Amino acid sequence: MAQSPAPGDRRAANGRTGGPASQRARPVTSYDVAALAGVAQPTVSRALRGGSVSEETRSRVLAAAERLGYVPRDAGRSLATRRTHRIGLVVADLRNFFYLGVLTAFEQRLAEAGFQVTLFREADDATLLARLSSGGIDGVALTSLTLHSSLPRELRERGIPTVLLNRETAHPDVDACVSDNIRGSRMVAERLVELGHRRIGAIFGPADTSTGRDRARGFHDALAEAGVALHPAACREVPYTHVAGHSALAEILDSPPTPTAVFCANDVLAIGALNAAKARGVDVPRDLTVIGYDDMDMSSWEIIDLTTVHQNIDTMARTAAELLVSRVEGGDEELRRVVVPPQLVIRSTDAPVRAG
Known part of the structure; x- marks a missing residue:
């Protein structure tokens, strides 16, 4: 029959030794881990939760936690399910x-x-x-x-x-x-053709993303089917940021012939383009149609009121x-x-x- 470890052995297993034999070993805490790793307690919490700490610090914290047998309370994992929820x-x-x-x-x-x-x-x-x-x-x-x-x-x-x-x-x-990003961008192209636009530009997102790839593909294909070609000078591929949308439209407006309509591959780009148009004195939609993609909440604000593709x-x-x-x-x-x-x-x- 296996024998239970002596009180001193239990303390040693928890990373603590010494003291009266009658003293009961307390649970290991994050403060113990912090002391052993030589960091502050909040740093232990960040390291164990994947927060912003250096990899060297994270390694020291993980090593200390393993040595002490520390299990974070917020891991909340029952022994039966091993879940944190x-x-x-x-x-x-x-x-x-x-x-x-x-x-x-x-x-x-x-x-x-x-x-x-x-x-x-x-x-x-x-x-x-x-x-x-x-x-x-x-x-x-x-x-x-x-x-x-x-x-x-x-x-x-x-x-x-x-x-x-x-x-x-x-x-x-x-x-x-x-x-369905291909279908959504096709809807934009079909709308622009229906409105009579033939000089059409686009501010696409990064081609190494599925949204950037598919929205560009659907837009190109639908315009090609309608016999409309995108002019390279009126097209840009940029990150999905307001600043990028603003800069891209400014460049497009400086590259004649200027388009009568621009499709922006998300609403953030479109709002940047709207601001650039306003800065240049270009009236939207009288002089330039702008259509976005996403239909985020602020796109429906009256001051923006953006025509766009609604993703649910x-x-x-x-x-x-x-x-x-x-x-x-x-x-x-x-x-x-x-x-x-x-x-x-x-x-x-x-x-x-x-x-x-």
Whole structure:
């Protein structure tokens, strides 16, 4: 029969020795880890949750935690399920209203299922992999990947349930919920042709993203079918930022012949273009039609009133949450890809081409 360890042995196993034999060993805390690693207690919390600390510091904290047998209380993992009831959400920039909409709907649906959301900022694949693999989450939703990212595959190989939301990679490694970006951009092209525009420009997003690739493809194809060609001088490929949209339209306006209409591959670019047009004294929509893509909340504000393609952000985020919860709870279905249909929303930034 195995014998129970003496009190002193229990203390040694917890990383503490000495003191009266009758003293009961207390649980290891994050302060113990901090003392052994030579850092402050908040640094321990950040390191174990994938927060912003140096890799050298993170390594020291992890080594100290392992030596002391420390289990973070906020890991909250029952011995039966090994779950934290936390889901990671990786976003590019919360200043972009699109991601705020995603976060709101995603968090609401997960709360209904008994999960909380932990936010992670976009970073390179290696950094994100280290943060997401630290053990503080049950699964993760990725919203801003490039086409050739290996992160979804690597997360899957580590047994971390993962879903792609908004963007996807070139090779389907995990579940995904996306908008029909090709169809949405085709709607824009068809609308511009219907309004009589023939000198058409575009501010596309990065070609190494699925949204940038597909929105450009759908727009090009629909215009080609209508016998309309995009002039290279009226097209730009830029990051999805307000500054990039502003600069791109300014360049396009300086490169005759100027277009009568411009498609912007997301609403942030479109709002940048609207501001550039106003700065140049170009009247929208009398002199220039501008159409965006996303239909984030501020696009409907009266001061903007942007004609755009509506992605049902609420449906996409809630669906992605449901796909992920299914995986966390042990679902072993084949890979699932849900495509949400878009709608063209007509507001006040598009108009028929002016005669002459």
